[in-house]
Amino acid sequence: AARLSKVLQLTLAVIKPDAVAHPLVLEALHQRILDNNFVIVRHKDLVWRTQDSERFYAEHSGRFFYQRLVEFMASGPMRAYILAREDGIRHWRELMGPTKVFRARYTSPATIRAQFGLTDTRNTAHGSDSVESARREISFFFPDFCVDEWMEREEPSFR
Numbered sequence: 111a112a113r114l115s116k117v118l119q120l121t122l123a124v125i126k127p128d129a130v131a132h133p134l135v136l137e138a139l140h141q142r143i144l145d146n147n148f149v150i151v152r153h154k155d156l157v158w159r160t161q162d163s164e165r166f167y168a169e170h171s172g173r174f175f176y177q178r179l180v181e182f183m184a185s186g187p188m189r190a191y192i193l194a195r196e197d198g199i200r201h202w203r204e205l206m207g208p209t210k211v212f213r214a215r216y217t218s219p220a221t222i223r224a225q226f227g228l229t230d231t232r233n234t235a236h237g238s239d240s241v242e243s244a245r246r247e248i249s250f251f252f253p254d255f256c257v258d259e260w261m262e263r264e265e266p267s268f269r
């Protein structure tokens with residue numbers, strides 16, 4: 111029999127401090143998530159200490175932008191979401207657009223970073239880049255959330 115239910119994939123999305131600082135931008139981005147058929151599984155507002163930021167971005171330590179990235183991400187409140195959608199990791203990254211804001215404005219003007227990003231560091235949003243990253247990042251932001259119970263879960267079909 112054909113499978114009618116879709117497989118929901120979890121991703122970790124973050125609205126970074128530059129966007130949370132502006133209430134209208136935050137509201138617009140929340141609405142954008144809903145308009146794009148993501149299920150909001152969890153969300154919360156939080157502020158990082160510098161050491162949280164350093165730990166989360168450890169893979170970038172040594173890069174020229176590491177220090178300003180770490181400081182920026184601990185500079186004010188952000189909003190973290192666990193989102194679910196079929197192919198959710200790819201869909202959220204497509205919606206964000208390219209990392210570099212000026213490239214985003216040139217190549218994909220309808221994306222979040224193109225529309226709201228300020229600089230290549232203060233680029234409005236984060237999204238997990240793989241299933242492994244999503245797992246790690248969801249646990250980082252939501253330590254009480256049981257990823258295994260949700261990963262690749264089928265959407266209820268109500269038949």
Ligand code: RTP
Pocket residue numbers: 175179208209230231232233235236237238239
């Ligand atoms: P993210 O991890 O935040 O989703 O972004 P990404 O994969 O698109 O980009 P990545 O290369 O992993 O960089 C992580 C974050 O570092 C900041 N960044 N600043 N030239 C710069 O100043 C620069 N390059 C990267 C951005 O905030 C980027 O999202």
Ligand code: MG
Pocket residue numbers: 239
């Ligand atoms: Mg990345």
